[in-house]
Structures are given as structure tokens and as C-alpha cells.
Amino acid sequence: xxxxxxxxxxxxxxxxxxxxxxxxxxxxxxxxxxxxxxxxxxxxxxxxxxxxxxxxxxxxxxxxxxxxxxxxxxxxxxxxxxxxxxxxxxxxxxxxxxxxxxxxxxxxxxxxxxxxxxxxxxxxxxxxxxxxxxxxxxxxxxxxxxxxxxxxxxxxxxxxxxxxxxxxxxxxxxxxxxxxxxxxxxxxxxxxxxxxxxxxxxxxxxxxxxxxxxxxxxxxxxxxxxxxxxxxxxxxxxxxxxxxxxxxxxxxxxxxxxxxxxxxxxxxxxxxxxxxxxxxxxxxxxxxxxxxxxxxxxxxxxxxxxx
Ligand SMILES: *[C@@H]1O[C@H](CO)[C@@H](O)[C@H](O)[C@H]1NC(C)=O
Ligand SMILES: *[C@@H]1O[C@H](CO)[C@@H](O)[C@H](O)[C@H]1NC(C)=O
Ligand SMILES: *[C@@H]1O[C@H](CO)[C@@H](O)[C@H](O)[C@H]1NC(C)=O
Numbered sequence: 277x278x279x280x281x282x283x284x285x286x287x288x289x290x291x292x293x294x295x296x297x298x299x300x301x302x303x304x305x306x307x308x309x310x311x312x313x314x315x316x317x318x319x320x321x322x323x324x325x326x327x328x329x330x331x332x333x334x335x336x337x338x339x340x341x342x343x344x345x346x347x348x349x350x351x352x353x354x355x356x357x358x359x360x361x362x363x364x365x366x367x368x369x370x371x372x373x374x375x376x377x378x379x380x381x382x383x384x385x386x387x388x389x390x391x392x393x394x395x396x397x398x399x400x401x402x403x404x405x406x407x408x409x410x411x412x413x414x415x416x417x418x419x420x421x422x423x424x425x426x427x428x429x430x431x432x433x434x435x436x437x438x439x440x441x442x443x444x445x446x447x448x449x450x451x452x453x454x455x456x457x458x459x460x461x462x463x464x465x466x467x468x469x470x471x472x473x474x475x476x477x478x479x480x481x482x483x484x485x486x487x488x489x490x491x492x493x494x495x496x497x498x499x500x501x502x503x504x505x506x507x508x509x510x511x512x513x514x515x516x517x518x519x520x521x522x523x524x525x526x527x528x529x530x531x532x533x534x535x536x537x538x539x540x541x542x543x544x545x546x547x548x549x550x551x552x553x554x555x556x557x558x559x560x561x562x563x564x565x566x567x568x569x570x571x572x573x574x575x576x577x578x579x580x581x582x583x
Contacts, residue, residue, distance in 0.1 A: 307570065308511050310389055310402045314338045317566055318406045318518035323413075324458060328352045330407030338404040340393075347405065349520060354413040362468070363415035368397050374417060382471035387419045388511040388525055398521045403512055406519050414522040415468075423478035424466030424528040424568070425501075426508065426575050427452040427487075429540035431557060436536075441559075441582040448557055449581035451572060452487050452544060455552035456565055459516065462556065463565035464572070466526065475527045479505065487544055487553045500538045505529030508574040514567040524566070530575045559583055 307313060319333045331349040336342060357363040365372040374380055376399055377391045385399075393400040398409070399418035414420045431439040431448040440447050453462040467482035469475055480501040488497065506529060513524040533540035544553040556562070558576060560583050562569050576583045 308403075308514075308567070310404075311339060311341070313403060313512070315403050315406070315512075315514040315518065317514045317516045318408075318523075320407065321516070323352060323408055324516055325413065326352060326354065328408065333405045333407045340400060340404055344405065349405070349407050349409045351410040352408055352412055352519075353410040357411065357413060357415055360415065362470075364411075364417050367417060376418060383416065384421055384469070384471075385416075385418050392418065401518060401520050401523050403523070408519045409521055410519055411522040412517050412519045414517050414519070414524070417522055419523060419525045421469040422466050422513070422524055422526040423469050423475045423482065424464040424509075424526050424571065425479040425483045425505065426464055426528055426530045426572060427483060427533070427539055428530060428558075428575060428579070429533040429536045429555070432536060444582050446580065446582035448559070449576060449579055450555045451558050451575070452483070452539075453554060453556040453564070454486050459565065461565040462563070464528070464568050465553070466528075469527075475529075476501075476505075479529055479531075488542065493542065496538060500533065501531060505531045506578060508578065509571045516566065526571075528571045528574075530578060532575075532579060 314335055315338065318330075319338070320330060322329055328350055331347065333344075333347075337344045337347070353366065358366075364374065367374075374383075374385060376385055376394050378386055387402055389402045392402045411417060428449050428451045431450050433439055438447050452465060454465040455461070456463050465483055465486035467478065467486065469478045480497070483501070484494075484497060507527070508530050509526070509528040511525060513526050515524040518524060531539070544555065558572060558581065562572065564572065573583065575581075
């Protein structure tokens with residue numbers, strides 16, 4: 277992309293939410309907030325691919341403000357992240373002094389939920405206890421920033437007419453979902469924001485890497501992404517890999533193909549990280565990885581689609 281494209285995309289991302297999704301953004305923002313939202317996926321289970329059992333955390337013990345004298349979470353950092361370029365060095369360390377709550381060189385250590393606490397040299401999960409300290413399998417201490425493109429089109433019949441649900445009378449929206457290889461759940465085809473990378477670049481890169489095997493479609497996909505995404509969410513993700521000291525946050529944008537003539541036409545093939553990819557009907561029964569369904573719900577409201 278050229279600098280001009282960047283500027284245009286950034287401008288669109290900044291302007292569109294104000295016009296279109298104020299209500300939606302407010303709604304999600306009011307749900308996922310420290311002191312209000314209790315994560316569920318990262319509590320009371322076995323840490324993925326580890327054999328490490330999380331220390332029990334009841335609903336009443338999630339918030340750090342609630343006393344929990346017996347709290348004694350195991351420390352776990354997955355061995356495979358040691359020495360990876362995308363991962364931080366271990367802590368505490370004599371040689372590694374992360375700049376918490378700010379842009380640390382190229383690495384964004386700021387949370388969308390304001391300043392997080394740092395206790396005994398380690399950042400604290402802004403939502404609360406997870407029953408595990410250390411980094412688990414996440415690369416960064418503190419926030420791990422991802423970007424999630426929610427690519428949608430209207431469901432159409434063989435004649436190309438939009439299909440509505442007969443009960444609600446509303447049109448059915450379809451999204452591109454990938455099946456994750458780690459937990460087999462369907463998810464938004466997102467990924468991690470590389471240090472110094474613009475979220476707009478991550479969104480397109482992850483979508484093409486994860487959901488598309490495009491050969492001659494590159495220009496079309498490029499154009500589709502450039503023409504505008506609507507911001508639907510920025511904040512914490514209730515991810516099963518979160519720990520007391522490392523957690524996922526994401527920026528989600530909706531890229532909607534209204535007439536189905538752009539990416540809506542694409543046949544989909546799985547990329548490296550995914551085992552499967554497809555256009556999925558969106559409705560209230562949709563089960564997705566982490567709290568992705570809550571994020572997709574914002575798109576449903578924005579587009580006035582069937583749920
Ligand atoms: C239409 O939506 C309702 C819920 O609002 C659902 O129970 C029903 O199965 C849907 N109909 C079809 C044909 O999918
Ligand atoms: C990302 O976008 C901002 C402005 O929108 C720009 O200042 C910055 O240089 C961009 N970063 C990269 C890595 O291109
Ligand atoms: C991608 O598409 C090309 C051309 O259609 C095909 O040869 C190749 O096997 C595909 N790769 C994957 C990973 O599906």
C-alpha cells in the first residue's frame with residue numbers, strides 16, 4: 277500500500293465509526309470493562325496444551341479488589357515461546373525493562389482499558405484473576421494486541437436474491453470464519469499485530485493469510501480492504517490463553533460486501549494456521565472462539581441483520 281492508501285484507510289476508520297457505529301461501540305464498551313465484566317474462558321480449566329490446572333477462581337473472586345487470601349496460582353510460561361522473536365524475554369530480568377502502559381519502542385504495551393497495575397514487576401490483567409501467573413503461551417507480558425477483520429456479505433439464494441429469516445423478517449448476514457487448529461473452534465480470521473505495524477495492515481494481512489489462497493484476486497482484496505472497514509470493537513478478549521500477567525486485546529473492524537460482488541464472490545480456502553474456512557450464517561446460535569460472538573453481534577446491530 278502507498279502512503280496515500282494508508283492515510284485514506286486511517287481516515288475512513290476514524291470517520292466511519294462516528295457516523296455508523298456509535299451505539300454498537302458503546303454497547304460493547306459497556307460490557308467489557310474492568311470492574312463490570314468477568315472473564316469466563318480463562319478460568320477454572322486446564323491451560324491449553326499444558327497439563328497445568330488453573331487455580332480456582334469463582335465469580336466473586338475475579339476482581340482484584342475482592343480479597344482472596346488463599347489465592348496461589350501456579351506459574352506457567354510455555355517452553356516453546358523462549359527465544360522467539362515475537363516473544364518478550366522472561367521476567368524478572370537484569371537486562372529487560374519493559375516500559376509498561378506505553379509504546380515501548382515498536383511494541384505497544386498500552387491497554388485499551390486505561391493504565392493497568394504493575395505488581396512485583398509484573399503487569400496485572402485489567403479484568404482480574406485467571407488462576408495462572410506467568411505468560412502461558414502468549415508472547416508478551418501485559419497486553420497482546422491482535423486485529424480481527426469481520427468480513428461479511430448478505431446470504432443469497434441461487435438467483436442472487438438476499439435471504440431473510442421468516443420469523444424476524446431481517447436479512448441474514450454471513451461472515452468469513454476459520455476453524456482454529458488449536459481448539460477447533462470457529463473464529464474471526466484475525467491475528468497478532470506485529471511490532472510497529474498498523475492495525476489496518478494487520479487486518480488485511482491476516483485475512484489473506486488465514487482465509488484466502490488468492491492468486492489473481494490480490495488487487496480485488498486490496499481494493500476491498502482499502503474502501504473501508506467500520507470499527508466495531510477495541511478492547512479485552514476473553515481468550516483461553518489469558519493469564520494474570522498476559523492477555524489478549526483486539527481491534528475489530530467490519531468489512532462488508534453489500535452487493536456480494538467483491539470478496540463476497542470468493543471461494544475460501546484455509547491458510548497455515550487454520551484447518552478450515554467458510555462463509556458462516558450469523559445468528560444467535562453462533563458459537564465462536566473466546567468472546568468473538570459478542571464482537572460479531574456488534575456487526576449484526578450495525579447492519580440491522582437477523583440474529
Ligand atoms: C429464524 O429465526 C428464528 C429465531 O429468531 C429461528 O428460531 C428460526 O430457526 C429461523 N428460521 C430459519 C429458517 O432458519
Ligand atoms: C500507521 O498510521 C499512522 C497514521 O495513521 C502513521 O502515522 C504511521 O506511520 C503508520 N505506521 C506504519 C508502520 O506505517
Ligand atoms: C493455492 O492455489 C493454487 C492455485 O489454485 C494451488 O495450486 C495451491 O495448491 C493452493 N494452495 C493451498 C494451500 O491451498
